[in-house]
Amino acid sequence: xxxxxxxxxxxxxxxxxxxxxxxxxxxxxxxxxxxxxxxxxxxxxxxxxxxxxxxxxxxxxxxxxxxxxxxxxxxxxxxxxxxxxxxxxxxxxxxxxxxxxxxxxxx
Amino acid sequence: xxxxxxxxxxxxxxxxxxxxxxxxxxxxxxxxxxxxxxxxxxxxxxxxxxxxxxxxxxxxxxxxxxxxxxxxxxxxxxxxxxxxxxxxxxxxxxxxxxxxxxxxxxxxxxxxxxxxxxxxxxx
Numbered sequence: 291x292x293x294x295x296x297x298x299x300x301x302x303x304x305x306x307x308x309x310x311x312x313x314x315x316x317x318x319x320x321x322x323x324x325x326x327x328x329x330x331x332x333x334x335x336x337x338x339x340x341x342x343x344x345x346x347x348x349x350x351x352x353x354x355x356x357x358x359x360x361x362x363x364x365x366x367x368x369x370x371x372x373x374x375x376x377x378x379x380x381x382x383x384x385x386x387x388x389x390x391x392x393x394x395x396x397x
Numbered sequence: 398x399x400x401x402x403x404x405x406x407x408x409x410x411x412x413x414x415x416x417x418x419x420x421x422x423x424x425x426x427x428x429x430x431x432x433x434x435x436x437x438x439x440x441x442x443x444x445x446x447x448x449x450x451x452x453x454x455x456x457x458x459x460x461x462x463x464x465x466x467x468x469x470x471x472x473x474x475x476x477x478x479x480x481x482x483x484x485x486x487x488x489x490x491x492x493x494x495x496x497x498x499x500x501x502x503x504x505x506x507x508x509x510x511x512x513x514x515x516x517x518x519x520x
Contacts, residue, residue, distance in 0.1 A: 321504065326442075328442075332512075333492060334507075335510070339502070339504060339508075340502035343499075377442055381505040384447070385444055386447075388442040
């Protein structure tokens with residue numbers, strides 16, 4: 291199975307900060323990498339698909355980059371409503387694997 | 398508006414069985430792969446199983462293979478997960494997930510999730 295490793299596991303930042311979360315795959319997955327956020331007590335929501343494509347309705351402060359094994363999710367200017375857990379997910383092969391998550395808090 | 402509504406979650410004893418249902422609306426159900434994912438209390442997301450549009454192909458997480466069966470009824474726009482031989486480790490919120498394929502980017506992603514239904518396996 292492909293393993294997905296996210297870092298950091300938790301993060302505290304100030305409103306307006308630029309925030310970066312990384313995700314590394316144990317083998318190459320091309321651009322088959324998606325990002326989700328999950329707000330407390332809610333279902334996950336799709337942010338980015340295909341490594342860099344912004345899902346419709348997602349604010350433009352979110353962006354994704356990378357290919358192969360190394361990927362990045364960036365929030366250009368952190369907002370209070372961005373408090374959530376963030377997960378990467380590889381869709382290259384089954385079993386589909388999610389990263390362990392990054393918990394983002396406001397400082 | 399896409400809606401996915403799960404039901405069937407309950408408290409069940411180890412070794413017991415349960416069937417989860419998901420009622421879908423707001424999109425052409427028969428045109429999409431569908432997925433079940435789960436989240437144990439305080440833990441991360443875990444893919445459980447998926448099923449092709451016509452129900453003719455499916456895949457399972459290794460730890461549930463042989464115990465869980467995913468199925469669908471396209472006429473009713475419904476997705477199911479039949480769970481047998483339940484274990485404490487299966488305790489989780491189970492999500493019904495719409496799976497979309499982008500031909501432009503040749504990739505799959507999960508664009509809509511239900512609110513989940515809680516399965517608790519305990520004596």
